[in-house]
Amino acid sequence: MPSPMIADKYGSFFHLAREHQVIFYYVGYFSQHIVAAMADAVKLQLEVAGVATPTRRKLFSSFIEMAQNIIHYSADALTPASQNDGELRHGSVCIRREADGSFLLLCANPIEAVLAEELRVKLEALRKMTMEEIKQAYRQTLREEAPEGSKGAGMGFLTVARDARQPLDFDFDTDDASGDAPVFYLKAAI
Amino acid sequence: MENLYIAPTPSSPEVDFKFDALRLSLRGESYPENAAAFYGDIIARLKDFLAQRQGITLEVHIALAYFNSSSTKMLFNLIEALSNAAEGGSQVMLHWYHDEEDDTILEFGQELSEDFPAIDFSTHAVEAP
Numbered sequence: 001m002p003s004p005m006i007a008d009k010y011g012s013f014f015h016l017a018r019e020h021q022v023i024f025y026y027v028g029y030f031s032q033h034i035v036a037a038m039a040d041a042v043k044l045q046l047e048v049a050g051v052a053t054p055t056r057r058k059l060f061s062s063f064i065e066m067a068q069n070i071i072h073y074s075a076d077a078l079t080p081a082s083q084n085d086g087e088l089r090h091g092s093v094c095i096r097r098e099a100d101g102s103f104l105l106l107c108a109n110p111i112e113a114v115l116a117e118e119l120r121v122k123l124e125a126l127r128k129m130t131m132e133e134i135k136q137a138y139r140q141t142l143r144e145e146a147p148e149g150s151k152g153a154g155m156g157f158l159t160v161a162r163d164a165r166q167p168l169d170f171d172f173d174t175d176d177a178s179g180d181a182p183v184f185y186l187k188a189a190i
Numbered sequence: 191m192e193n194l195y196i197a198p199t200p201s202s203p204e205v206d207f208k209f210d211a212l213r214l215s216l217r218g219e220s221y222p223e224n225a226a227a228f229y230g231d232i233i234a235r236l237k238d239f240l241a242q243r244q245g246i247t248l249e250v251h252i253a254l255a256y257f258n259s260s261s262t263k264m265l266f267n268l269i270e271a272l273s274n275a276a277e278g279g280s281q282v283m284l285h286w287y288h289d290e291e292d293d294t295i296l297e298f299g300q301e302l303s304e305d306f307p308a309i310d311f312s313t314h315a316v317e318a319p
Binding site: 065158159 | 199200201221222223224226227256259260262263266289292293294301
């Protein structure tokens with residue numbers, strides 16, 4: 001028998017997503033398989049919506065960088081810290097459409113408190129850079145040895161910043177109810 | 191030297207290095223979880239081959255629809271190895287394919303060609319599927 005209670009109790013959650021024009025949202029553990037499947041879904045959705053190719057490319061690229069950052073750096077992991085392949089780590093990603101038709105990409109994941117400070121310094125410096133400086137830093141990093149402790153190439157944030165319309169926004173929520181680790185938020189306007 | 195073939199997955203490219211035919215190709219999408227591990231072995235095999243065979247004419251085709259930041263770094267290393275061979279007397283013809291509407295991949299190819307002038311670069315625009 002249909003229960004109106006469901007709409008009463010949980011409708012607000014779905015309503016909020018509609019209100020925020022969320023076109024894609026995932027929360028949970030991220031694995032490489034899940035990222036590849038999400039990539040498919042995001043690609044298809046943007047194609048069907050008729051989004052221009054350059055915008056699609058930027059969104060797709062930034063989405064992958066964010067999702068893989070969660071696999072590599074979230075503090076909530078189901079796999080041991082020493083493992084660097086087949087990792088499974090918790091976080092969330094969201095794509096929403098802005099009123100003017102542009103897009104916002106958001107991601108969130110818990111992060112070790114000690115890494116949060118390093119990240120803040122890095123992202124604050126990145127925010128102050130002009131587009132020309134971002135491209136220059138990208139070219140330079142490409143030609144350097146990968147930084148110690150980086151599982152990628154130290155180029156993920158530069159890659160997102162290069163495609164964003166505005167400086168990347170970030171935040172740390174130290175009072176999140178999900179655990180002790182601060183939650184790192186990143187926002188890119190595409 | 192044995193040829194190297196790796197089948198594509200949704201997030202890693204087809205690697206088809208026909209060393210015997212002096213024809214190497216990479217095709218597909220590239221965002222493996224661990225690009226350093228994925229490309230590390232491939233680059234090692236390529237370097238072994240280039241160390242064994244000098245004065246050759248090598249044809250390389252790179253047709254990647256998308257590559258993430260860490261794959262970009264590894265592609266740079268791979269092309270650097272090819273450039274070293276070209277400086278050592280081999281001829282390397284690199285065909286760089288990009289979606290006709292994708293300027294980012296085209297520009298990256300152009301940048302590589304400026305960085306590695308010993309390689310004979312050509313870019314090819316392909317129609318979106």
